[in-house]
Amino acid sequence: MNDNTLRTDSLCKQWGGFKANTDVCLNFVPGSRHALIGPNGAGKTTFINLLTGALAPTSGAVYLGGQDITKLPQHKRVKLGMTRTFQINTLFAGMTVLESVALAICERRGLPSCWYKTVEKHQDVIDEAMALLATLRLTDQANSVTRSMAYGKQRLVEIALALATKPRILLLDEPAAGIPQAESKELFEVIAQLPRDVTVVFIEHDMGLVFRFADRITVLVGGKVLTEGTPAEIAADPRVKEVYLGEVEHG
Structure with a gap:
């Protein structure tokens, strides 16, 4: 497996009866610009916190390359190349x-x-x-x-x-939040121009930015992966339109 590949295996996070993430299995292709989208409460930020070690999973595992990093503290993950x-x-x-x-x-x-x-x-x-x-x-x-x-x-x-x-992996939780539209566009243009030896995983609610700058998109709903694909595949998926995108057209 590529040494820079970040992946999760049946990652779960639960507080009492509340399941924030359930059986999340994702593979982040090295060099990709991979967006995580979904309604509020879909478990996106919890998932980022599990990747970085800010939260410990209830079950499942996180791997960077061939190394199981599930129990590593945050500062050691930074040393391995994962930064938010x-x-x-x-x-x-x-x-x-x-x-x-x-x-x-x-x-x-x-x-x-x-x-x-x-x-x-x-x-x-x-x-x-x-x-x-x-x-x-x-x-x-x-x-x-x-x-x-x-x-x-x-x-x-x-x-x-x-x-x-x-970093080998750069994690961004809503980088454009609170920024005027002109500035957020500039921000994402800069992100898009980062070297391809850096994998960028980002959460973003502005679908215009997501569909313009991501090359892979994962849709989370209720803490689970609904689907994953290219921007074109996600935009055409009727399940995604039903639960999140509505009937808005995205280029």
Whole structure:
């Protein structure tokens, strides 16, 4: 099996009599842009939390490549290449964008104190940070304090911090939530241009964005997988229209 393949085997999460996820078996193709969609309460965020280790499953397993990572804590999954977006509003709000990304790079390299030394001694860290900001169209924001930025730009910084860990799997839970439409389109254009050695799994309620940027879509309903397929297959599936999409046309 490809070393970068993320998959789940009969993954379940239950609280008392409430079943948030039931027998979820999914395989995320390396390099794909894979969307998780479904009505509110479908179990999408719970599933992401199971993938990252934020929650322990009631039963079932999570695999990265050939390794069973079901019992690994979150920080060890990050070391293996699975990252979700950071909550920068609480962690890095008072720092500049460059400081935040450089600090994340230092942490990955095992140099947690490097930011407090002279910048000249770690120019390679600054160079890597600036190169990453360039890929996310944030170069002109490098010296901006995070909390002063537009919310859409803050979400891009969250992605920059996640990418600083050099992930193989990037998990995004509603990255466009609360962002004006023009900014959300820009955000997803940036996500679409990420290197194909990064698999992107994302939850999104804006079906226009989903059908434009995903190459695989999984539909969750009631904590179970209803169906999975290409955007064209999902748009044409009458079951999906009945439970979620309605009769809206999607290109």
